[in-house]
Amino acid sequence: MYRMNFILTRKTRINNIIYLLLFIVLIFVWSRPTFLRSLYNGYFYLPSIQSDQSHLLEKTLSIELRNNEYRYSKKTVSQIPNVISTKLNYSEANFRLSSSPPILWLDMYGDPHWNEAAEREMYTYLLEKQTIDDSRSNDKIIDECLERPLFIINQQGWGFFSRVHRFLEQFGQTLYSPWMALLSNYRFSVSNAGRDDFLNEGIVRYFDPISTCSKFIRHSRLEPIRKRLRGANQNSMSVSKIDDLLYENQRKMNVKFRLLDKSTVWAFGYEHIPHRRALFDYNRGPLDYSYSFAYLINHTYEHMYHEPSLSSVYLNTWKSRNRPWGKSAINLPGKSYQVTWQDRLFSSFLYYMFARFFHQPAPRIRQLTHLLVDHWSTYLNDKNGQSLDALGGLFIRRGDKAREDSFWRKHKRWRNISMYVKGIVDEEQRRNQTFSSIFVMTDDVSVMKSLQDYANPRSKGIDEPYARQYLHGRQIMYNVFAPQACFDPFIRIGFEQFLVSLEFLVQYAKLIVGHSDSNVGRYLEELMYARHQLNVSVRTHSLVRDAPNSL
Numbered sequence: 073m074y075r076m077n078f079i080l081t082r083k084t085r086i087n088n089i090i091y092l093l094l095f096i097v098l099i100f101v102w103s104r105p106t107f108l109r110s111l112y113n114g115y116f117y118l119p120s121i122q123s124d125q126s127h128l129l130e131k132t133l134s135i136e137l138r139n140n141e142y143r144y145s146k147k148t149v150s151q152i153p154n155v156i157s158t159k160l161n162y163s164e165a166n167f168r169l170s171s172s173p174p175i176l177w178l179d180m181y182g183d184p185h186w187n188e189a190a191e192r193e194m195y196t197y198l199l200e201k202q203t204i205d206d207s208r209s210n211d212k213i214i215d216e217c218l219e220r221p222l223f224i225i226n227q228q229g230w231g232f233f234s235r236v237h238r239f240l241e242q243f244g245q246t247l248y249s250p251w252m253a254l255l256s257n258y259r260f261s262v263s264n265a266g267r268d269d270f271l272n273e274g275i276v277r278y279f280d281p282i283s284t285c286s287k288f289i290r291h292s293r294l295e296p297i298r299k300r301l302r303g304a305n306q307n308s309m310s311v312s313k314i315d316d317l318l319y320e321n322q323r324k325m326n327v328k329f330r331l332l333d334k335s336t337v338w339a340f341g342y343e344h345i346p347h348r349r350a351l352f353d354y355n356r357g358p359l360d361y362s363y364s365f366a367y368l369i370n371h372t373y374e375h376m377y378h379e380p381s382l383s384s385v386y387l388n389t390w391k392s393r394n395r396p397w398g399k400s401a402i403n404l405p406g407k408s409y410q411v412t413w414q415d416r417l418f419s420s421f422l423y424y425m426f427a428r429f430f431h432q433p434a435p436r437i438r439q440l441t442h443l444l445v446d447h448w449s450t451y452l453n454d455k456n457g458q459s460l461d462a463l464g465g466l467f468i469r470r471g472d473k474a475r476e477d478s479f480w481r482k483h484k485r486w487r488n489i490s491m492y493v494k495g496i497v498d499e500e501q502r503r504n505q506t507f508s509s510i511f512v513m514t515d516d517v518s519v520m521k522s523l524q525d526y527a528n529p530r531s532k533g534i535d536e537p538y539a540r541q542y543l544h545g546r547q548i549m550y551n552v553f554a555p556q557a558c559f560d561p562f563i564r565i566g567f568e569q570f571l572v573s574l575e576f577l578v579q580y581a582k583l584i585v586g587h588s589d590s591n592v593g594r595y596l597e598e599l600m601y602a603r604h605q606l607n608v609s610v611r612t613h614s615l616v617r618d619a620p621n622s623l
């Protein structure tokens with residue numbers, strides 16, 4: 073690019089030399105590490121997370137960038153206003169142009185989509201909210217953590233991803249004001265949780281810090297915040313009305329901690345957060361948390377579209393897959409407000425972005441995932457010259473899930489393994505592609521044993537003929553670091569290896585068959601869609617599907 077410019081525009085020798093000098097200066101500036109980092113990684117660089125692992129984190133983020141088809145050039149770093157102050161005609165091709173402003177739309181199948189501009193700007197916004205500029209000394213950062221008002225989201229009980237889902241939902245409610253959100257600690261409740269969860273933190277330990285202040289939380293000066301995260305309640309107020317969330321009201325309360333508790337997890341809607349107007353309006357202004365009520369709920373002119381054939385009846389009843397409980401019970405400005413499909417689309421988009429933004433497993437889990445990848449890619453290559461390119465995934469949750477499993481509730485037994493296999497076979501036929509290897513994640517040892525038997529060409533068994541027919545000769549893969557090759561939190565292998573298996577699937581599986589009755593299944597679906605929907609051919613069911621209920 074630069075060379076082209078250089079050759080085309082040069083007129084005189086002097087110009088020539090000036091350009092050359094400029095070019096050299098640019099190259100120099102470019103190659104300085106911090107510059108390079110902030111420009112290349114653009115918005116995906118977490119500026120304030122600078123621990124021993126910062127190097128690793130950056131590396132992983134930039135790898136993730138490349139893997140995820142992000143092609144953020146240096147140009148995208150400067151905030152281009154992208155103002156198009158008229159309604160656009162529905163055209164997915166145009167929406168996806170790099171010159172388009174942030175746009176949200178429902179495609180002909182009713183799948184939510186957003187373009188790169190929307191994703192990038194949302195990510196930047198989340199970074200700004202959750203992080204503090206890291207160019208200052210640690211002491212300055214800690215000073216600021218002590219000074220700032222903070223949101224504390226109460227971690228809820230139940231299973232691992234049930235906690236994650238509740239956190240993501242409640243995080244959305246904090247976007248009415250600029251304060252950083254932290255997640256409280258809450259011990260896992262299974263009887264023998266104490267061994268792994270020795271700090272009684274619950275899910276906190278398994279992810280990278282969700283904010284700059286969380287990252288420094290073990291610093292002695294942050295003791296007051298640490299105490300708050302463990303349940304002390306001085307200098308706090310509980311948010312009990314949706315109005316309490318608004319910036320103007322927040323500012324009047326002179327407290328350090330604003331507490332979001334379990335009674336409001338599914339109650340308060342976040343469809344009118346100020347950033348919506350700053351992101352999707354025709355005439356976008358800078359983000360201002362002091363917007364009036366009337367302004368916040370006025371969405372007359374925003375870039376949200378639907379494929380023209382979707383009827384208004386359809387739109388009025390449209391529900392996003394990632395917020396299956398539907399709309400929130402309490403919305404701004406009050407009971408009379410009717411939530412629109414645009415509102416639901418917007419909150420669905422936010423939720424996908426939260427899942428993506430916060431999905432940063434702890435470095436040790438990512439490292440273990442790399443080892444697992446190394447194990448299987450070497451194995452496949454040495455065995456028959458194959459690679460991980462044609463990898464399918466199965467997630468089969470049984471164990472204590474019976475009560476919540478829709479199939480179990482109806483038939484009083486689990487779905488046959490054949491039904492999960494059918495989920496894979498159907499998609500193989502649709503894609504005209506075979507997944508020669510299948511990575512299995514399950515909490516049931518018998519499932520793992522059966523699958524290996526079904527795939528074994530020398531097996532003499534006769535049960536589940538469908539699964540046997542289609543798995544015959546395929547490579548069944550699993551987490552070799554988990555002693556029983558499956559997970560059962562805190563009883564067999566703990567959450568570490570469970571997350572390694574999950575991360576392996578997230579990074580390598582071209583298709584996962586599981587079930588959204590399970591929180592893990594739902595999370596996989598949300599995360600995979602959020603990571604891949606910029607690809608035009610990806611729909612909500614392209615990458616993660618529910619196993620069918622019959623053969």
Ligand SMILES: *[C@@H]1O[C@H](CO)[C@@H](O)[C@H](O)[C@H]1NC(C)=O
Nearest residue numbers: 156158159160161162163166
């Ligand atoms: C939308 O399409 C109509 C009819 O094809 C055209 O007249 C109009 O200029 C288009 N608007 C935009 C913003 O492209």
Ligand SMILES: *[C@@H]1O[C@H](CO)[C@@H](O)[C@H](O)[C@H]1NC(C)=O
Nearest residue numbers: 355366367369370371372373
């Ligand atoms: C919404 O805002 C527009 C300007 O952006 C204004 O023309 C319109 O009257 C507002 N609608 C309501 C109901 O306030």
Ligand SMILES: *[C@@H]1O[C@H](CO)[C@@H](O)[C@H](O)[C@H]1NC(C)=O
Nearest residue numbers: 500501502503504505506507
């Ligand atoms: C499926 O793919 C194979 C090659 O991988 C090709 O020969 C065949 O024509 C394809 N079938 C269809 C229906 O596209």
Ligand SMILES: *[C@@H]1O[C@H](CO)[C@@H](O)[C@H](O)[C@H]1NC(C)=O
Nearest residue numbers: 485488490535536537538623
């Ligand atoms: C499915 O499972 C049930 C109960 O375990 C069994 O009776 C049935 O034969 C299985 N179906 C197939 C096709 O294997």
Ligand SMILES: *[C@@H]1O[C@H](CO)[C@@H](O)[C@H](O)[C@H]1NC(C)=O
Nearest residue numbers: 141607608609610611614615
């Ligand atoms: C987009 O997705 C399709 C199918 O899911 C895949 O075949 C294709 O390689 C993807 N495109 C890119 C650029 O990754």
